Amino acid sequence: MTAAIGQFAPGDSWLYRLDPRVKLLHAFLGIVLCLIASRVEALAILLVVTHIILFVGGVSPLRIVAAWGRLAVLLIIILIIQPLFSSGGSVVLARIGPITITADGILAGLRIALRVASAAFIALTPILTTPIPALVRGLEKIGLPYTWGMTVGLALRYLETLTELYQTINEAQQARGWDTASRNIVQRVRAAIPTLIAIIIASLRLSDSLALGMAARGFGLSRPRTHRMGIAMRAADWIAIGVVTIAFVAALFSRVNP
Amino acid sequence: MSAPPSVHVAGLTFTFPAWAAHQPPRLVLRDVSFDVLAGGCLAVTGAAGSGKSTLCMAVAGLAPRLTGGYLAGTIVVAGRDVQVEPPGALAGTLGVALADPAGQLFNPTVADEIAWGLENLGVPPARMDDRIRGALAMVGLDQIAWDQPPQTLSGGQQKRLALAVALALEPSVLILDQPSGGLSPLGRAELIAVLRQLRQQRKLTLLMAESDPEFISRLADQIIVIHDGHIACQGTPAEVYLEAAIHPEYGIALPPAFAFSQILRQRDPAFSLALTVDAIDRPASKRQRKPLEVASLVADIARPAAIQLDDVSIRYKTGPEALRRLSLAIPSGQFVALAGENGSGKTTLARCLIGLIKPTAGRVLLDGADIAGQSVGALARLIGVAFQNPETQIFNPTVIEEVTFGPRNLGQSDDSLAASVNESLTSFGLEAWRDVPPAILSLSARRMVALAGIAAMRTPIIVLDEPTVGLDDNDLRRLMAWLVDRHRAGATVLLITHDMELAAHLAERIVILKRGQIVADGSPQQVFNQNALLQEAGLEAPFAIQLAQRFNWPALSADLTPFGAARVWMGTSS
Numbered sequence: 168m169t170a171a172i173g174q175f176a177p178g179d180s181w182l183y184r185l186d187p188r189v190k191l192l193h194a195f196l197g198i199v200l201c202l203i204a205s206r207v208e209a210l211a212i213l214l215v216v217t218h219i220i221l222f223v224g225g226v227s228p229l230r231i232v233a234a235w236g237r238l239a240v241l242l243i244i245i246l247i248i249q250p251l252f253s254s255g256g257s258v259v260l261a262r263i264g265p266i267t268i269t270a271d272g273i274l275a276g277l278r279i280a281l282r283v284a285s286a287a288f289i290a291l292t293p294i295l296t297t298p299i300p301a302l303v304r305g306l307e308k309i310g311l312p313y314t315w316g317m318t319v320g321l322a323l324r325y326l327e328t329l330t331e332l333y334q335t336i337n338e339a340q341q342a343r344g345w346d347t348a349s350r351n352i353v354q355r356v357r358a359a360i361p362t363l364i365a366i367i368i369a370s371l372r373l374s375d376s377l378a379l380g381m382a383a384r385g386f387g388l389s390r391p392r393t394h395r396m397g398i399a400m401r402a403a404d405w406i407a408i409g410v411v412t413i414a415f416v417a418a419l420f421s422r423v424n425p
Numbered sequence: 426m427s428a429p430p431s432v433h434v435a436g437l438t439f440t441f442p443a444w445a446a447h448q449p450p451r452l453v454l455r456d457v458s459f460d461v462l463a464g465g466c467l468a469v470t471g472a473a474g475s476g477k478s479t480l481c482m483a484v485a486g487l488a489p490r491l492t493g494g495y496l497a498g499t500i501v502v503a504g505r506d507v508q509v510e511p512p513g514a515l516a517g518t519l520g521v522a523l524a525d526p527a528g529q530l531f532n533p534t535v536a537d538e539i540a541w542g543l544e545n546l547g548v549p550p551a552r553m554d555d556r557i558r559g560a561l562a563m564v565g566l567d568q569i570a571w572d573q574p575p576q577t578l579s580g581g582q583q584k585r586l587a588l589a590v591a592l593a594l595e596p597s598v599l600i601l602d603q604p605s606g607g608l609s610p611l612g613r614a615e616l617i618a619v620l621r622q623l624r625q626q627r628k629l630t631l632l633m634a635e636s637d638p639e640f641i642s643r644l645a646d647q648i649i650v651i652h653d654g655h656i657a658c659q660g661t662p663a664e665v666y667l668e669a670a671i672h673p674e675y676g677i678a679l680p681p682a683f684a685f686s687q688i689l690r691q692r693d694p695a696f697s698l699a700l701t702v703d704a705i706d707r708p709a710s711k712r713q714r715k716p717l718e719v720a721s722l723v724a725d726i727a728r729p730a731a732i733q734l735d736d737v738s739i740r741y742k743t744g745p746e747a748l749r750r751l752s753l754a755i756p757s758g759q760f761v762a763l764a765g766e767n768g769s770g771k772t773t774l775a776r777c778l779i780g781l782i783k784p785t786a787g788r789v790l791l792d793g794a795d796i797a798g799q800s801v802g803a804l805a806r807l808i809g810v811a812f813q814n815p816e817t818q819i820f821n822p823t824v825i826e827e828v829t830f831g832p833r834n835l836g837q838s839d840d841s842l843a844a845s846v847n848e849s850l851t852s853f854g855l856e857a858w859r860d861v862p863p864a865i866l867s868l869s870a871r872r873m874v875a876l877a878g879i880a881a882m883r884t885p886i887i888v889l890d891e892p893t894v895g896l897d898d899n900d901l902r903r904l905m906a907w908l909v910d911r912h913r914a915g916a917t918v919l920l921i922t923h924d925m926e927l928a929a930h931l932a933e934r935i936v937i938l939k940r941g942q943i944v945a946d947g948s949p950q951q952v953f954n955q956n957a958l959l960q961e962a963g964l965e966a967p968f969a970i971q972l973a974q975r976f977n978w979p980a981l982s983a984d985l986t987p988f989g990a991a992r993v994w995m996g997t998s999s
Contacts, residue, residue: 175533177572300537324531335817338781338801342810343878344834346802365820368864372816373528379487380529384542384590385516395540395553 174327175298182224183296186404187305189411190293196415197289201282207274209418210281217288226295231288238287242280249276299323304398313392325373332369336362429504430460431598431630432467432484437498439479439488444865453479455654457498461647463597466624466631468641468662471651472676473869473897477634478524478602480651484632485521485600486510503597517546520591524603526583530575535561535586538575539593546594560593564619579767581612585619592623599623601633605640607894609766609923611963617643636897638666638680642700650675663698678898681926681968685987689994702971728756729793731886731917732778737787739773739941747773749941750787755934757792757885760908760918762928762949765938766963771921772813774938775890778919779810791886806835809884813891815868815875824866824874825850825859831882849881852907854900868895873903880907887911888919893927905931929953929967929985937962949985969993 182190197217204210221231249272256271293302299320306316340358341347347355381387439454453476461467469477482488486507489496500507503518523529532538539557548556561567564585569578575586584604591599604620605613617640623629635641641648641662648665650657652675658668662680669677670687679687686699699705732755739748747770755761763771776782777789780801789796791807809831812818821827828846837845850856853873858866863874876892887908893901908931912918922928928935928949935952937945939962945952953959953970966974969990973981982989 298533298537300532300541321531324533332817335812335814336820338776339812339818340820340830341801342779342781342805342812343831343882344802344805345830346800346834348800349802361820361822364822365817369816375492376523376525376528377531378491379482379521380523380531382487382491382512383485383516383519383521383523384594385513385545388511388513388516388545388547390547392544393547393550393553394544395536395550397550 174323175295175302176227176230177298178225178227178296180225181403182220182226182292184403185296185407186398186400187293187297187301188308188398188400189404189407190297191302191305191309192408193411194289194293196411197292198286200415200418201286201289204282204418205278207278207281210278210285214281214285214288217285217292221288221292221295224292224296230295234288234291238284242284245280245283246276249273249279294323300396301398304394304396308398314387321377325370328373329366329370332366333362336365428463431463431465431503432459432461432632433499433501434459434484435499437480437483437496437500439476439483439494439496441494444862452654453494454483454651457651457656459649459656459659461598461630461632463630464624464628465647466620466645467633467647467649468645469632469634469649469651470636470641470665470677471657471897472899473636473895474867475651475676475897476654477651481600481602481632481634483507485519486512486515487521513545516542516596517594518596518598520594520596520599522584522587522591522599522601522604524606526580526587527576529587529590530583533574534572535566535569535575535578536571538586539590542590542594556593556595560589563592563623564589565615579612581608581615581767584608584612584616588616588619596629598630598632601631601635603895604633604635605637607891607923609963610925610965611766611960613637613640614965620644636678638678638683639701642666642680642683650677652676662700666700667698673899676897676899678901681987682972685968685972685991685994688988688991692995702968702975705972705975728758730754730790731757731759731792732919733790733793734774734777735788735790737777737784737789739770739777739782740785745941746785747941748777748784751941751943752787753936753943753946755917755919757917758912758915759934760912760932761920761934761936762932763919763921763936763938764923764925764928764962764964769938769962770941771938772890773941775810775812775888775919775921778888779804779808802834805831805882805884807884808886808888809879809882810888811876811879811890811892813894815871818875818878819863819871822862823860824855824863824877827863827874828855828877828881831878835882845881845883849877852880852903852910853877854903869897869900872896873900876904876907880911885915886917886919888921890921891923892920893922893924901927923964925953925965925967926986929969937964950981950983953985 200213204213250268251266253272253275256269258270259267260270261268303316303320306319307313345358435458437454437457441451441453443450457480469480471477479488482492483496484500484502488494490512505515505518507515530538532541536557539560540553543553543556561569566582566585566589575583578586604616608616620631621644624631645662648662649659650665650669657675658665666679666683669675670679680700682699682702682705686696686705689696690698697706734751734753737748737751738746740746765771773782777784780796780799796804819827821830825846828849829842832842832845850859853876855873855877858870863871866874872895892904896904908918920932932949935947935949936943937952944962945955945958953966959966967985968987969981969985972990978993982993
C-alpha cells in the first residue's frame with residue numbers, strides 16, 4: 168500500500184481553514200510566477216517559499232517527502248536530458264562524440280527541473296489541504312460549471328486508484344513468473360504496454376459503474392443543487408488574498424526577470 | 426381493486442452491439458415480461474452473462490442510456506415510463522445499489538457520500554443531517570463516524586453504505602445488483618436482516634439480480650430465471666428451485682437445505698420441501714440413533730511442510746499489524762480452507778507466501794526453504810497464487826495468450842506448454858473463447874480465465890484468494906472439479922473463502938483468522954462446531970452442521986455436504 172500523495176488528508180491549521188477560493192487564487196498566481204520567472208535563484212526562492220507555507224500550514228513532512236519521491240524520476244530525467252540537447256553558451260564542459268555539454272545546458276536543465284518542482288508543489292497546496300467537495304465548491308463559486316468542478320474532484324479521487332491498479336497488475340504478473348530482474352529494458356517496456364491496456368480496461372469499467380451510480384443519484388438534473396456545507400469568505404480569507412496579491416505584485420516588480 | 430404493480434415490464438428486448446465487425450450483435454434479453462407488486466421482492470437469477478444485471482439496469486432506466494445497446498418494450502416503475510424520463514429524474518422514486526460499491530462511493534466521507542445525492546435533488550441543507558442520520562440507522566450503520574472515508578470501511582459496511590445512499594433519497598422501489606457478492610457470511614446475514622426490515626417497515630419494493638440461493642430464498646417471494654435470453658421459469662422460490670434442479674443448464678445453485686430435502690423426498694414423498702435449515706421438520710418417527718464417528722484431523726507429521734510460517738508478523742505502512750506472530754504449517758498434499766472476516770489478514774497471508782510482501786518479523790518457508798531473498802518470479806515455479814480481483818490479473822489481448830503467459834515465463838517447453846494450456850482451457854470451460862479478448866467475457870468467465878492462467882503453471886502449491894465470488898454454478902463446479910483433481914494428484918491447496926459450504930465440501934482442514942491471528946485450526950467438524958467462535962469471526966457453520974445442531978445429532982459423517990447430511994438423516998430415522 169502506498170501513502171496517499173496528491174490527496175487530501177484531514178488536518179487543522181490556518182492553511183486548512185482558508186477558503187478554497189483563496190487557495191486556488193494563490194495556486195494560480197504562483198504558477199503564473201513559475202512560468203514567467205526565468206532565473207534559477209527566483210525559481211528556487213519560489214520552491215522554498217512554497218515549502219515554508221506547506222510546513223507552517225501543518226502539512227505532514229512525510230507527505231511532502233512522498234511527493235518528492237514521485238517527482239524524482241521526472242526531475243532526474245530532465246536534469247540528464249536537457250544538457251544533451253541545449254548546447255548553447257561558451258563554457259564547454261565535455262564533448263562526447265556529437266554531444267556537447269555546456270554550463271548553460273546544465274543551467275537550463277536545472278531551471279526546467281526547478282520550474283516543474285515549484286509548479287507541482289504550488290498546485291499540490293490546495294489539493295493537499297482542502298477536502299474535495301470544498302474544492303469543487305470553490306471552483307463552482309469562481310464560476311466553473313458544477314460538472315467541471317466534479318470532474319476535477321473525481322480525477323483527483325481516482326488518481327490514487329489508478330496507481331494502485333498499476334501496482335496490483337504488476338504484482339499479478341510477477342506471481343505468474345514474470346521476473347523483472349532478469350529482463351532487459353526492451354522486454355520491460357514491452358511488458359508495460361499490456362499493463363497499460365489492462366489499466367485502461369479496468370478504469371473504463373470503473374467509470375461505467377461511476378456513471379451509473381451518479382445518474383441513479385440524480386446527477387445532471389436541471390434543478391438547482393443545494394450544498395450541505397457552504398463556504399464563506401471570512402476576515403482571515405480577505406487578509407490572505409491581500410497578502411498573496413501583494414506578494415505577487417512585489418515579485419513581478421522585483422528582479423524576477425533578468 | 427388491486428393496486429397497479431410497482432414495476433411493470435412488458436416485451437423487453439435488449440441487444441448489445443457486436444464486439445467486432447465480423448460478429449453478430451448480441452441479443453441479451455428477448456421478450457421479457459413481468460410485474461412486481463408494491464412491497465414485493467423479485468429476484469432475477471441465471472447463469473453468469475445471462476443478462477440479469479442488464480435487466481435490472483434497464484428497469485432502473487440506466488441501460489441502454491449509459492451502457493449502450495438497443496432496447497425495445499415497455500418499462501414502467503411507480504407509474505413512470507423510465508425511458509421517457511430524463512436521466513436522474515427518477516432518483517427520488519427509484520433507488521439503485523450497484524454490484525461494485527467501491528465504484529459508486531467516491532466522496533471523501535460517509536456524510537458527504539449520502540449528502541451528494543440529496544444535493545442533486547435540491548434538498549434544503551437544514552434537512553440533510555436528519556436524512557443522513559435516518560438512512561444510516563435504516564442500514565444499521567448508526568454507530569459509524571460521519572467523517573470516515575468510505576474506502577476504509579469493510580466490504581459489508583460499504584455495501585450497506587451504498588444502500589443508505591440509495592435509501593436517503595426515499596425511493597419506493599429499490600434495485601440491487603448482486604447485493605451479496607463478496608460479503609462474509611456475517612455481512613450477508615446483516616444485509617438480509619436490514620432488507621427484511623425495510624420491506625416490513627417501509628413497504629419497499631425490491632428487485633434484485635442475485636445468484637446466491639441462500640440470499641434469494643431468505644428474501645424473495647418471487648424468482649425469475651433468465652436462460653438463453655428469456656424467462657425460463659418463474660414462481661415462488663420453492664417452485665423455481667424444483668424446476669432448476671432438473672435443468673442444470675440454467676446454471677443456478679440450489680439452497681443446501683433444498684438439496685437436502687429433495688434427496689429425502691425421493692425416499693419419502695411426505696417429507697416437506699425446505700429452503701432454509703429452520704424449515705426442516707423433525708422426522709416423524711424418532712428411532713434410536715446410531716453413534717457416529719467424529720473424524721478428527723490426523724496430523725501428518727511424516728509429510729514435510731509445503732507451507733510453513735514461523736512467527737510471521739506483517740505491518741503495512743499505515744494501519745495496525747495485518748498478521749501478528751502467526752505460525753502455520755501445512756503438510757504437503759493437504760487441502761486447507763482459510764476463512765475469516767474481511768480485513769482479518771487472509772489476503773496479506775496469500776501475498777506474503779509468494780513474497781509480494783515481506784514479513785516484518787518471522788520467516789516463511791516453502792517446501793522447507795526460506796523464501797527470503799528469492800524473487801516473486803522465481804517463487805512462481807513453486808506456488809501459484811490467484812488473487813481476488815480478476816481485472817488486475819488479466820492483461821493479454823486474448824484468452825489463450827493470457828493462459829500461456831505464466832507457463833511460458835516459467836520456461837515450459839513448447840510441447841508441454843501447449844498441453845498444459847489446453848488442459849487448463851478445458852478444465853475451466855474456456856475452449857470456445859480461446860481467441861476472444863477476455864474483456865468482453867462475463868465476470869464469471871473472466872475469473873475462470875484468471876484461474877486458468879494459474880492452473881496452466883502446474884505448481885505443486887496452489888493458493889486461491891476468494892475464487893468463487895461472482896462465479897455461476899457451472900463455473901463453480903468446474904473449479905471444484907479442478908481442485909479435487911489437483912489435490913488427488915498431490916498438490917497442496919490453500920483456499921481462502923467466505924463460502925463455508927465450499928470449505929466444508931472440499932477442505933480437510935479449516936483455519937480461521939481474526940485480526941491477524943489464528944483463532945481456530947482443525948478438521949471441519951471440530952472448527953464448525955464451535956458456534957461462539959464462528960460468530961466472533963463473522964462466519965456461519967455450513968448447512969450440514971447447522972442441521973446436526975438443530976436436531977442434536979451426536980456427530981456427523983466426514984461428508985459435510987447436504988448429501989452427507991441426508992445420509993446421516995436416513996441412518997438416524999430408519
